[in-house]
Amino acid sequence: MIEVENIHKSFGDNHVLKGISTVFEKGKTNLIIGQSGSGKTVFIKCLLGLFEPDEGQICYNGQYYSKLSTKERRNLRQEMGMVFQGSALFDSMTVEGNVMFPLDMFTNQSQSEKQDRVDFVLKRVNLIDAHKRYPAEISGGMQKRVAIARAIVMNPKYLFCDEPNSGLDPKTAILIDNLIQEITQEYDITTVINTHDMNSVMEIGEKIIFLKNGFKEWEGTNKEIFKTDNKAVTDFVYSSELFKKVRQMYIEERN
């Protein structure tokens, strides 16, 4: 579980995060949504420890990040997995090399133990046949799955995903969403996903927070988001024609 208490973050005069408080629960897929420039990426980077909040606290399973020593922070980071928007796979390594990388860096396992673990996670993301290929030789969807495999290979307690299905076709996007949700439930991970994708919100949004201009505008579930009267949320959710029609049908059904 991650508890966020009133965090603020500024870059010069630009006050990006303005007192956000929330709780991301364990075993659930928590989604951060909002328009571009609303502070989602800065927020997730604060959660990852890449940015230090100017004010406020972030607490990981009872451990306040700001009170941890450098070594404790390093250890905490090893409990985090991250799926970047562009996958961020190491170009010079094969799929297998990318997934094995955290094991090489942080464990003293034998080569066969590491190989078994890599094979296991690659099977889990249905990529065992691509293990000898380089990132440039596989599709965007496969790259995302490799990034997920790399993020979970160390059995993380926290999984962060920055727009995991951007640039993917709708079918692959759903596949990635479902994979993240399955992994979250299977390994009881606290998962936080930064997304624009309303399909993801509908499919896997067990908890959603909506950011606007650096404030937390709304918080709820994927069922509640379609019933809310918050104008900022409805403007965002029903910006596409498809969702406008869905809302129309919902209102007609209710009446």
Add this chain to the structure above:
Amino acid sequence: MKYLEAIGKYFIMIWEVFKKPTKWRIMKTLILKEIDELIFGAMGIIIFISFFIGGVVTIQTALNLNNPLLPKSLIGFATRQSVILEFAPTFTSIIMAGKVGSYITSSIGTMRVTEQIDALEVMGINSLNYLVFPKIVATMLYPFAVAISMFVGILGGWVAAVFGGFAPSGDFIQGLQMDFDSYHVTYAFIKSIVFAFVIATVPSYHGFYMTGGALEVGKASTTSFVWTSVVIIIMNYVLTQLLLG
């Protein structure tokens, strides 16, 4: 003010490079890979340039020594001094700043724009140690490349002198051996170690702290070449004053 800030940031980066080292088992592989890329990968261009520069120095010296009272051995002497003191360590370093420096900036810069550096940081890895330290260690073998450059440069001079008809082989070799001071070679190696450190770290700084996209990677490579060359030329002056002055 901007430059002062950049200089401060550069020295903080150097400090960070030596903190929290990566596992030796991994680092060993990275160092060997960088030696292959940065030293052996650059040998072809170093040999090619050194040979022809040596030849050109010889021809120019010979053409300027048209007084019949001056012995032909001076051509060999001038070639040796020019190649050992300046051309092998400094000229080669400027070439290396272009070839190796651009490679370092673009490879680290690409890792920055594709979030690979963020991925390392999120895993709890000291990305500066992981990326820059192996390059510093690899470039410490640069005096080896400079020694080869010296040999090939002098060889190029001998070929130009003998086959160009500027000096007989015996005179040229006599000039090479005339008043030889081994400290000049030491001076050249000390310079080349300092230049190697500059070639590894200045381009790394420009790649690591770049922002933007693919276009900015190209711009950072150009900027890094300019600044690496400027630093090498300033350090060349300072070291010459300190070691020979």
